[in-house]
Amino acid sequence: MNIVLASAEVFPFAKAGGLADVSGYLPKEWAKAGHSAIVIMPKYGHIDSQKYKLEPLNITISVPIGSWVEYAQLWRAVLPGSSVPVYFLESADYFDRHGIYGDPDGFHDNDRRFIFFSRAIFETLRALDFRPDVVLSNDYHTAFAMAFLKIHYRRDEYFAHTAGVQAIHNMAFQGIYGAEHLLYLAQIGLDQFYPLSWFEFRGAVNMLKVGILFADKVTTVSPRYAMEIRYTDQGHGLQDVLNEKSADLVGILNGVDYQVWNPETDPLIYANYTAESLENKQTNKLEFLRRSKVPESELYSDMPLIGMISRLTDQKGIDLVQEIIEHLLNSYPLRFALLGSGAANYEDFFRHLSQKYYPRSLIKIGYDEEISHKIEAAADIFLMPSRFEPCGLNQMYSLKYGTVPLVRATGGLADTVQEFDPTTLQGNGFVFDNPNPHELEAALRRAIAAYYDKALWKRIIQNGMQADNSSTRSAENYIKVFEWALAKIR
Numbered sequence: 001m002n003i004v005l006a007s008a009e010v011f012p013f014a015k016a017g018g019l020a021d022v023s024g025y026l027p028k029e030w031a032k033a034g035h036s037a038i039v040i041m042p043k044y045g046h047i048d049s050q051k052y053k054l055e056p057l058n059i060t061i062s063v064p065i066g067s068w069v070e071y072a073q074l075w076r077a078v079l080p081g082s083s084v085p086v087y088f089l090e091s092a093d094y095f096d097r098h099g100i101y102g103d104p105d106g107f108h109d110n111d112r113r114f115i116f117f118s119r120a121i122f123e124t125l126r127a128l129d130f131r132p133d134v135v136l137s138n139d140y141h142t143a144f145a146m147a148f149l150k151i152h153y154r155r156d157e158y159f160a161h162t163a164g165v166q167a168i169h170n171m172a173f174q175g176i177y178g179a180e181h182l183l184y185l186a187q188i189g190l191d192q193f194y195p196l197s198w199f200e201f202r203g204a205v206n207m208l209k210v211g212i213l214f215a216d217k218v219t220t221v222s223p224r225y226a227m228e229i230r231y232t233d234q235g236h237g238l239q240d241v242l243n244e245k246s247a248d249l250v251g252i253l254n255g256v257d258y259q260v261w262n263p264e265t266d267p268l269i270y271a272n273y274t275a276e277s278l279e280n281k282q283t284n285k286l287e288f289l290r291r292s293k294v295p296e297s298e299l300y301s302d303m304p305l306i307g308m309i310s311r312l313t314d315q316k317g318i319d320l321v322q323e324i325i326e327h328l329l330n331s332y333p334l335r336f337a338l339l340g341s342g343a344a345n346y347e348d349f350f351r352h353l354s355q356k357y358y359p360r361s362l363i364k365i366g367y368d369e370e371i372s373h374k375i376e377a378a379a380d381i382f383l384m385p386s387r388f389e390p391c392g393l394n395q396m397y398s399l400k401y402g403t404v405p406l407v408r409a410t411g412g413l414a415d416t417v418q419e420f421d422p423t424t425l426q427g428n429g430f431v432f433d434n435p436n437p438h439e440l441e442a443a444l445r446r447a448i449a450a451y452y453d454k455a456l457w458k459r460i461i462q463n464g465m466q467a468d469n470s471s472t473r474s475a476e477n478y479i480k481v482f483e484w485a486l487a488k489i490r
């Protein structure tokens with residue numbers, strides 16, 4: 001099968017969150033399974049061209065936008081550890097800036113940037129002479145590709161048998177742009193073919209809605225989330241649209257790229273280990289604490305290290321942590337290590353916490369790939385108290401690293417973490433239902449009690465390390481959906 005994955009984020013070139021990881025591993029898995037996969041993404045100004053060996057192709061593509069034409073230059077690299085080609089769209093107008101989205105407020109022209117990207121996908125494919133069976137669009141950034149495919153390109157013999165699949169990684173980000181953007185739609189001529197209601201949402205343009213309605217199949221990143229977005233406010237206003245499309249909506253659990261996230265081989269951690277050599281996990285903890293400047297005299301006092309790696313936003317339940325962390329540090333023997341960045345009020349709070357409770361509170365504000373691996377290897381318990389979580393990757397990394405996840409039962413967290421039952425010895429973590437600090441504390445109390453029962457704790461760790469959440473399985477499930485999409489249009 002010829003597969004194109006188009007994404008605004010692809011690991012390791014440009015990453016803001018889990019979307020990048022998934023966009024990085026899926027094409028590698030498809031290639032391993034014998035498919036022909038390519039990736040198309042923007043060439044942002046901050047991408048390190050030298051490090052990732054990007055090469056200019058001397059191909060200029062023309063991208064028709066309404067009655068005018070815009071241009072992009074193509075660059076090429078490969079996904080590290082594979083021969084999967086990645087094509088980068090260079091555009092001085094749209095992408096040659098620092099950052100992917102221009103967070104926290106977003107670039108003022110994100111709608112135009114991503115509509116341009118969505119259309120440029122097809123012109124790139126033609127220029128490369130890559131005739132796709134499937135275009136996989138990811139989130140709202142490429143959602144207009146589904147409309148361009150259905151409205152324009154399928155009329156063209158070249159794309160007549162190409163299916164469009166829209167993946168939803170997070171319903172909270174829909175790409176909603178105000179009423180004046182409806183005019184832009186008219187300028188680019190899309191509204192002549194389908195009713196405006198396919199593009200419009202509460203008087204504005206909703207890019208994700210466009211992707212959902214025009215795609216042949218729609219995926220989201222866990223089975224539980226596929227239900228939640230239809231039946232609860234997790235649909236963020238698009239519940240009805242998703243229900244209308246429910247026959248074409250499938251939840252596929254994200255996976256872990258075990259080439260990147262594997263304690264047995266990870267070059268970024270202090271000592272490699274397996275379920276049979278957990279003493280080396282202890283080495284990671286000690287070394288992490290030592291490098292975090294925990295005094296030598298305190299290094300060996302046996303208390304659990306609670307880890308967190310997260311965007312600092314309400315979605316991730318950071319407000320719950322904020323509410324209760326001082327109480328926890330005052331009431332329980334524990335250390336807390338957090339790596340994260342996001343809302344300024346949270347960043348300030350944790351900076352303050354780090355000063356007040358140092359060396360039991362170890363905080364790093366920022367984004368740091370290397371430290372994230374070190375925390376996964378060092379921590380005993382990994383905390384993810386998310387208010388909603390489409391899939392979540394860190395709980396699956398944690399399972400692999402023998403770091404026991406403590407999560408709220410929502411979305412992919414509910415699909416991957418089961419409360420440990422001391423009588424049956426089944427389960428791989430600790431789970432609470434309602435997003436309040438009391439339930440979080442109760443779950444933590446259960447976890448800490450289990451931590452001090454060393455035989456029990458080892459069992460929980462080993463249950464987790466046995467889980468197969470591989471990206472291979474996830475990628476196979478996408479192929480099934482692609483086959484359904486193709487059966488639908490052919």
Ligand code: ADP
Nearest residue numbers: 017018310311339340366367368372392393394
């Ligand atoms: P989301 O995409 O909603 O942020 P996911 O759990 O799906 O959440 O994916 C988050 C990804 O981003 C993980 O790979 C995680 O390790 C990484 N990550 C988040 N914050 C940081 C950070 N501050 N430094 C390094 N990696 C981070």
